[in-house]
Ligand SMILES: NC(=O)C1=CN([C@@H]2O[C@H](COP(=O)(O)OP(=O)(O)OC[C@H]3O[C@@H](n4cnc5c(N)ncnc54)[C@H](O)[C@@H]3O)[C@@H](O)[C@H]2O)C=CC1
């Protein structure tokens with residue numbers, strides 16, 4: 001099932017549980033605005049290369065639209081649409097004053113030089129600068145983009161609108177980025193996992209984790225879980241997968257992967273087939289890369305007892321049903337990975353106030369938001385007698401629906 005069909009299906013199920021009016025349901029599903037732009041750049045060798053960039057602004061009932069920008073070869077309009085919709089429900093679950101948006105450019109960032117990436121980012125910003133804004137739509141990093149990408153957007157946007165650090169979050173600390181944003185999604189994953197395991201009388205310590213993806217989210221999650229006493233027994237990235245039943249040395253794996261642009265060839269474990277990573281024996285599985293990776297093809301073979309969705313929409317609805325029958329507990333993306341956008345919110349607040357927080361305050365506020373989010377989701381599970389995914393969807397959709405009704409429609 002494609003990402004948009006899957007996300008819309010979850011939304012519709014939540015709308016049904018909430019008894020939403022059908023016209024309101026329809027209006028919440030349709031994106032506010034979909035932008036598609038052509039981005040042509042000269043390559044370093046003088047030839048031209050053309051790419052297509054997207055920004056989908058899904059909903060702004062609760063505040064400025066917010067969401068990352070992805071650079072990946074598989075970026076397509078349906079996927080960006082689904083990811084924008086997920087951002088709307090995610091910001092509502094986190095209870096931060098934002099709506100949802102997402103952007104992307106269909107490209108392979110690993111095949112572009114730094115200066116080509118800079119030109120591409122600047123051209124994309126030129127094409128969308130009058131449709132984003134500090135109080136309308138605030139981009140951030142996602143797969144294939146990082147703090148440097150945000151710095152280029154900030155600089156290009158500021159040429160048109162004057163110096164505007166709050167136009168993006170996840171930017172370098174030297175340009176007004178927040179301390180703790182880099183680690184925030186992984187740290188939020190840790191806090192959410194702790195909250196979930198505590199329900200089962202368990203802690204991080206002693207649990208065996210498998211993590212798919214070793215980029216920003218996966219590598220931070222791995223480091224923080226290890227520090228908290230968990231054992232990361234297998235990891236994969238786009239270059240390969242590696243396993244060590246006594247726990248991988250994450251610090252050395254990170255050093256190796258930075259130096260070698262991937263984990264392939266790391267000698268501190270056994271190489272395994274990337275396709276088998278998700279079905280490795282473990283207590284907790286953390287997909288932290290692409291969407292749709294847990295599906296009807298492999299769901300039956302998943303051996304984890306818990307799945308923490310650090311990636312966006314890693315689990316297909318068909319897999320959801322299979323896993324539920326197997327008794328696997330899934331902490332859904334719109335709660336599990338909301339730490340990133342939550343600290344993005346803290347960054348935006350700091351930029352607007354012109355006052356920087358120390359890292360301790362960022363991390364402790366993040367813990368408060370993640371713990372509250374988990375508690376509110378559990379309350380919705382009780383009210384609607386549903387699983388955590390529907391608990392999170394009903395919480396998010398209900399908050400957005402209430403804001404929409406309160407604002408009303410122009411006569
Ligand atoms: N960066 C952030 O703050 C947030 C990211 N997310 C989600 O987390 C996921 C990961 O994002 P980032 O870590 O930021 O991206 P990233 O670009 O920093 O890292 C992505 C990782 O996934 C790996 N990967 C790509 N294809 C793979 C494959 N076929 N098999 C295994 N690994 C593969 C890459 O090698 C890399 O290690 C995405 O789904 C993103 O939407 C969600 C919330 C916030």
Ligand SMILES: O=C(O)CCC(=O)C(=O)O
Nearest residue numbers: 067068140142340341344
């Ligand atoms: O930090 C943000 O604004 C958005 C992060 C993001 O794209 C996501 O949560 O999927």
